Amino acid sequence: MRVRSDLTKNRRRNAAAIGLLALAVLAAAFVCLFVGSSRMTAAECFAALMKRGSAAQVRILWNIRIPRVLAALIAGAGLSAAGLVMQTDLNNPMASPSTLGVSNAAVFGANLSIIAFAGGFLSTGNNLSSYTVGMNPYATSLMAFFFSTLSILLILGLCRLRAFQPGVVVLAGIAVGSVWTAATTILQFYATDVGLSAAVIWTFGDLGRATYRTDLIMAVVVGLGIAAFAVLSWRFNALLSGDAAARSMGVNVDLLRFVTMLLASIITAVCVSFLGIIGFVGIICPHVSKRLLGQDHRVSLPASALSGSLLLLLADTLSRSLGNGSALPVGAITSLLGAPFFLGILLGRKGGHD
């Protein structure tokens, strides 16, 4: 039957695209493992991977590079999937994982921790070392996470009053986000030079902060979130037809929006709290996936997640190759790398729909 064969062709093409993306991610992960400031050769890297090289090389690979590659894989997938979900939930191509003010709030939390508590004016020490030693090595991340969660709950709580109308959510996100930014500015105004630079540097996304423990926490949150999004794929598809149509098909639109925006924002909060701001992955990758493979969430969700991982891996590899020993901020590289590609797809292809 004609219907069957056409559809099978469609499905094969989508499966092939996702398979190719997965292979590319795997390849990029290996390339990323083999690149770094210690200038190990590929053979040395491979030996270290098998735990056979020199002790230093094994340590570099297993304690520095692998946690970093895992962080790129997990955070890239999480941020990109979160971006896709926010765009569908809010019916807005400009929605991002941080639409609920997550990043601004995380920056405020981290600034508060760094400037006010760790060696800032609320403590006595004022040397660089006190920025890393605190009562808890995760104090800054915890503080960032605390404030981003606060921001999420505040905005979702406010938007409940208006039944999560997309326009209201986006504007409330901008308003609350600007409050966090203002508070950050005031905080930074009172910071010492050292505190200020430490605080600013924190906001540059850096995959080098990842450890096995942070990777595990991110993996659990991102994994659960993406699994939930995957289960809800058909509901998201129905939402593409608009609120009224989705409701008439039996979808609880308000509940769907609330739960998935909350999940997407928590994914973002966890990633940003551990790694700093990694912008644009959550906008570029979902759009590229949708342009190339359509908006069916059964396809666009895995495609977005994989392309997010891929972009972050490539950006990290590049940032460590260009930095001449020290890695450039990966958040800047994702935009530098992603934006031209994004614009090319946006302007080059006719007739896509978002």
Next chain:
Amino acid sequence: MLEIRELRFRYAAHAPLVLDGVDLTLRDGEIGILLGRNGSGKTTLFKNILGIKKPESGSIRFDGEDLLSMKRRERARRIAYVPQSIHFGALSVFDTVLMGRVSYFGFKAGKEDEAAAAAILREMKLEDFAARNVEELSGGERQKIAIARALAQEPRLLVFDEPTGNLDIANEQLIVEEARRAAREKGIGILISLHDLNRALELGDRFFLMKDGKIRHAGGPEIVTEDALRETFDASLRLVELDGRKIVLS
């Protein structure tokens, strides 16, 4: 059978009533046509029937069951909607029709859902479109896909909100034919709002003339008189009989 009694609705606590005691009865397989000016409450009435909005008071029953307290998915298996403005997102036509089954399958479409969607595409002669991106189709084709998706819900009542608004005359005819076929062949009740009075007179079994949130006249074609039309539309319209058919002249 759809039975609406004393339905009242307003958009905000102290806003004026948009539906002010609506009574409406429609039997299975009947085509009911809602006529009225913009803002008379037609779309709001539809939203209440579809469970998109909750009324302030009154009752909506379907085959004796209370629609207002029914679970969303249960309601979606009885009543389907063809909205006024149709947009879907970039999905294939087949997946768009399959989406209509979401109230049956919930999370993952099964073989029987795919078979049901394929059967509807076949019935409506849309097989050639199955793999096409629905966003690339013309307005008339998309309107047909919206009907196909609604039929995939296997509804007992189909609600059309001004389905012919932006269509050319050939496509308009096509939509009207699909509505008639659903009513006559499947015994589905059809509730439809139209602006074209002649189209309405040609298609409808029952007519509901709506003004200021109330149904002022309800019944068969005989209730559509010059006086009733003048009252409903605040415009003087002439009715003439031609070959036993009523024709409205403006």
